[in-house]
Amino acid sequence: MRVIVSIAPMDTTHQNVFKIKIMNTKTFQEEIKEGIPNELPSLKPFDPTYNHAPKRKAILNNEEQKLALKNALRYFDKKFHTILLKEFKKELETYGRIYMYRYRPNHKIYARPIDDYPAKSKEAAAIMLMIQNNLDDAVAQHPHELITYGGNGGVFSNWAQYRLTMKYLSEINDEQTLVMYSGHPMGLFPSHKEAPRVVVTNGMMIPNYSKPDDWEKFNALGVTQYGQMTAGSYMYIGPQGIVHGTTITVLNAFRKIKKSPEGHIFLTAGLGGMSGAQPKAGNIAKCISICAEVNPKATQTRHSQGWVDEVYSSVEELIERVKIAQQDKEIVSIAYQGNVIDVWEAFFDAGIFVDIGSDQTSLHNPWAGGYYPVGMSFEDANKMMNERPDLFKEKVQESLLRHASIIKKHTDKGTYFFDYGNAFLLEASRAGAEILKENQEDFIYPSYVQDIMGPMCFDYGFGPFRWVCASGTPEDLAKTDAIACEVLEKIQATSPPEIQQQMQDNIQWIKGAQSNNLVVGSQARILYADAEGRIKIASAFNSAIAEGKIGPIILGRDHHDVSGTDSPYRETSNIYDGSKYTADMAIHNVIGDSFRGATWVSIHNGGGVGWGEVINGGFGMVLDGSKASERKLKSMLFWDVNNGIARRNWARNKGAIFAIKRAMEEEPNLKVTIPNSVDDSLFNSF
Numbered sequence: 028m029r030v031i032v033s034i035a036p037m038d039t040t041h042q043n044v045f046k047i048k049i050m051n052t053k054t055f056q057e058e059i060k061e062g063i064p065n066e067l068p069s070l071k072p073f074d075p076t077y078n079h080a081p082k083r084k085a086i087l088n089n090e091e092q093k094l095a096l097k098n099a100l101r102y103f104d105k106k107f108h109t110i111l112l113k114e115f116k117k118e119l120e121t122y123g124r125i126y127m128y129r130y131r132p133n134h135k136i137y138a139r140p141i142d143d144y145p146a147k148s149k150e151a152a153a154i155m156l157m158i159q160n161n162l163d164d165a166v167a168q169h170p171h172e173l174i175t176y177g178g179n180g181g182v183f184s185n186w187a188q189y190r191l192t193m194k195y196l197s198e199i200n201d202e203q204t205l206v207m208y209s210g211h212p213m214g215l216f217p218s219h220k221e222a223p224r225v226v227v228t229n230g231m232m233i234p235n236y237s238k239p240d241d242w243e244k245f246n247a248l249g250v251t252q253y254g255q256m257t258a259g260s261y262m263y264i265g266p267q268g269i270v271h272g273t274t275i276t277v278l279n280a281f282r283k284i285k286k287s288p289e290g291h292i293f294l295t296a297g298l299g300g301m302s303g304a305q306p307k308a309g310n311i312a313k314c315i316s317i318c319a320e321v322n323p324k325a326t327q328t329r330h331s332q333g334w335v336d337e338v339y340s341s342v343e344e345l346i347e348r349v350k351i352a353q354q355d356k357e358i359v360s361i362a363y364q365g366n367v368i369d370v371w372e373a374f375f376d377a378g379i380f381v382d383i384g385s386d387q388t389s390l391h392n393p394w395a396g397g398y399y400p401v402g403m404s405f406e407d408a409n410k411m412m413n414e415r416p417d418l419f420k421e422k423v424q425e426s427l428l429r430h431a432s433i434i435k436k437h438t439d440k441g442t443y444f445f446d447y448g449n450a451f452l453l454e455a456s457r458a459g460a461e462i463l464k465e466n467q468e469d470f471i472y473p474s475y476v477q478d479i480m481g482p483m484c485f486d487y488g489f490g491p492f493r494w495v496c497a498s499g500t501p502e503d504l505a506k507t508d509a510i511a512c513e514v515l516e517k518i519q520a521t522s523p524p525e526i527q528q529q530m531q532d533n534i535q536w537i538k539g540a541q542s543n544n545l546v547v548g549s550q551a552r553i554l555y556a557d558a559e560g561r562i563k564i565a566s567a568f569n570s571a572i573a574e575g576k577i578g579p580i581i582l583g584r585d586h587h588d589v590s591g592t593d594s595p596y597r598e599t600s601n602i603y604d605g606s607k608y609t610a611d612m613a614i615h616n617v618i619g620d621s622f623r624g625a626t627w628v629s630i631h632n633g634g635g636v637g638w639g640e641v642i643n644g645g646f647g648m649v650l651d652g653s654k655a656s657e658r659k660l661k662s663m664l665f666w667d668v669n670n671g672i673a674r675r676n677w678a679r680n681k682g683a684i685f686a687i688k689r690a691m692e693e694e695p696n697l698k699v700t701i702p703n704s705v706d707d708s709l710f711n712s713f
């Protein structure tokens with residue numbers, strides 16, 4: 028404990044009289060171990076220089092508000108209830124949620140080297156590192172509201188949960204498991220060494236209570252949260268993950284339309300947490316990208332980071348600039364400060380041909396700030412959202428109709444449009460846009476997974492493998508990059524033609540990864556690899572740790588992968604046997620990972636496309652150079668990829684049938700049911 032003495036004049040008329048104020052400030056480790064303090068921490072003023080979550084919908088009736096307050100107060104000693112009740116009531120009224128701002132810790136939150144964490148278990152220290160990375164000011168979207176990305180992707184719902192969880196993690200031993208219920212640490216339970224140290228669920232609801240307003244209500248009550256994908260599973264690595272995924276998507280989209288990216292246009296919307304990766308990825312893929320963004324703060328952030336090259340707020344100037352870029356085949360990313368519908372319409376009128384079009388507004392969250400209607404200012408829209416939510420909803424739906432209609436005019440002229448996993452097609456269809464095929468179920472435009480990521484990556488097991496260097500040193504990251512590259516090049520030398528392109532894209536990515544300068548927060552890296560690649564890279568890391576060349580490594584992935592996620596409009600949108608509305612794969616995946624060696628596992632309702640629209644799961648695994656790590660990585664990574672390939676194979680996906688047969692040849696203990704093909708002519712008379 029450090030004692031800080033501050034001396035301040037008490038009274039200006041008696042200059043010699045000083046008040047001596049003694050403040051006890053705890054060290055980082057002391058504060059973590061303390062959990063919820065025994066004394067009331069001083070009030071933390073609302074800091075407007077931070078990016079704060081929008082005011083949430085006031086959805087609770089009087090009785091429910093009382094319940095929300097009672098729920099919040101149960102974290103604290105009775106003696107503080109009177110004072111906290113007043114404060115929390117004000118938070119609920121002002122922000123629509125109780126964040127418990129007073130309990131924000133004094134320590135700076137960021138991914139520290141693993142040895143800095145007070146812990147009995149190294150695995151727990153690794154999890155603390157990952158939690159802190161997700162809440163780092165430089166990483167999180169709304170750090171004071173514990174939101175990592177996507178507008179509502181929470182690590183916790185309030186600061187008491189953060190404090191309590193960190194305390195539990197500082198106490199847990201390797202014979203215990205911490206159980207997390209939607210941000211709330213239920214407690215430590217006896218388990219065993221091989222069990223996950225933490226099991227996370229987020230937003231798991233009885234299916235009938237999984238509509239968007241149910242999230243508003245039960246989140247406001249403090250009993251559930253939206254964990255997105257990597258927010259509530261402690262696996263966010265800043266913007267790098269999404270830049271990589273978006274680059275792969277844009278590259279493959281141009282391959283799909285058989286055009287070189289150079290001199291060709293990619294038009295889209297959003298410069299937020301994930302969508303902000305689009306211009307950067309556009310530059311890496313070497314096209315002309317245009318991203319519209321209504322929130323000036325978001326545009327400014329991406330521009331000042333150098334992620335988008337130029338900003339225009341006049342469509343006329345934008346059009347002139349784009350014509351020059353087309354003529355000169357420039358590699359350039361351009362932001363339009365305003366509504367994306369204005370760009371689509373103006374480009375149509377000006378005869379600018381859009382080669383590839385998409386959208387990454389937050390339509391998984393359409394009524395609470397994810398999508399801004401055209402024809403009104405950003406401020407007016409925010410006001411209407413709070414004061415007249417029904418009218419706001421109408422305006423959003425009107426805009427979606429106009430949005431879909433102008434896209435149709437472009438696609439009629441040959442633009443290739445794909446849904447970017449943000450529920451654009453789903454919400455536009457719900458608004459009444461004519462974008463459904465005759466069967467009234469499928470959309471006239473593909474999702475990026477149907478056309479690109481599914482058949483080109485997931486069916487072969489390629490997905491977002493990532494790692495974090497727990498030492499926190501860039502040197503370790505550079506060494507792991509070199510190891511991964513060497514492993515991939517070795518595999519590529521003998522890999523079949525079906526996966527050569529993916530291998531090549533990822534070797535190129537890892538070679539350029541350091542110069543792309545994408546590390547924000549923890550020392551992390553991502554690349555796409557299949558089961559063989561993931562296992563061989565992980566195993567090479569484990570050997571390097573054992574030899575003392577690098578420190579411990581934390582493996583993981585995001586949920587946007589072959590096996591972890593059942594999401595009919597995204598990850599599993601290229602499943603055509605009717606099973607895309609089931610979630611058996613994601614549930615099996617998390618169960619299977621948990622008994623094959625994962626250090627922590629998570630299963631969520633609602634990542635990416637919206638509450639009730641997806642079940643997605645993830646894992647984290649700490650490698651410490653031991654034989655146990657070697658055994659676990661082999662067993663778990665093999666399952667974590669081949670589970671999804673087996674399911675995609677059963678759905679008759681050609682790439683997956685190829686990949687699972689290949690996996691069975693390599694692993695005699697794998698026996699998967701292969702579908703028989705059915706002759707379509709049998710149904711001619713149907």
Ligand SMILES: NC(=O)c1ccc[n+]([C@@H]2O[C@H](COP(=O)([O-])OP(=O)(O)OC[C@H]3O[C@@H](n4cnc5c(N)ncnc54)[C@H](O)[C@@H]3O)[C@@H](O)[C@H]2O)c1
Nearest residue numbers: 177297299300301302320321367388389398399448449635
């Ligand atoms: N395809 C993928 O791999 C992938 C990955 C992550 C997220 N997503 C999805 O993409 C969406 C965006 O994620 P995010 O983290 O960037 O969210 P975000 O909320 O941080 O960013 C969305 C941005 O869109 C802007 N916007 C809203 N309406 C607009 C309009 N009409 N015109 C112009 N700009 C508008 C908002 O101001 C906001 O900044 C989410 O739905 C998310 O689930 C997709």
